Amino acid sequence: MTIDAVIFDIGNVLIEWQPERHYDAVIGEARRKAMFETVDLHAMNDLVDQGHDFRATIEACAAQYPEFKDEILMWYFDWIKMAQPAISGSIKLLRALRAKGVPVFALTNFGNESFEFAETRYPFLTEFDRRYVSGRMGCVKPHALIYEMVEADCKIPPQRLLFADDRQENLDMAASRGWQTHLFDGPEGWGKRLVAEGLLSAEDLA
Known part of the structure; x- marks a missing residue:
């Protein structure tokens, strides 16, 4: 054909596109695994992919999980470091x-x-x-x-x-x-x- x-x-x-790799390098594998087990970051990102506001979506997720707030915000502030x-x-x-x-x-x-x-x-x-x-x-x-x-x-x-x-x-x-x-x-x-x-x-x- x-x-x-x-x-x-x-x-x-x-x-x-390897967010886990970046998190492991910055916060360590153990902390990253704990966060990913608690927070569905890929579902959060799916909202962004559907056209939701990039920063607002991540900030809303961070507000729901204060124990991982700084790490979740990295998805926005360090995004280009994950996409490389x-x-x-x-x-x-x-x-x-x-x-x-x-x-x-x-x-x-x-x-x-x-x-x-x-x-x-x-x-x-x-x-x-x-x-x-x-x-x-x-x-x-x-x-x-x-x-x-x-x-x-x-x-x-x-x-x-x-x-x-x-x-x-x-x-x-x-x-x-x-x-x-x-x-x-x-x-x-x-x-x-x-x-x-x-x-x-x-x-x-x-």
């Missing part, structure tokens, strides 16, 4: 596809303010042909609506979309709609898939 557009997730595909470094091999693939004239989209669970901040640190985020950011769309992966919105906007048949994501549940929903999918576990495997699809050549990976 011919691929008309390639879609990249961002977190852990183009930029490492960029994955250079994936950026190379993004740019190689664009150089070949292949349309490249982003489909990401990302808050409005945090995405705007990330753009200032990672200029490659502006290089996509289309960007589907959950905070702007009001819904997140893996809910069917966000995929439906992508299809309606780009007007490309689902079976002609190739989507790379690091989370299987996000790919499962895409596949159920007919999208071609790739479970991202590193740029090398993703590059080989793009070559296998005829979108890049082995020379492009060198």
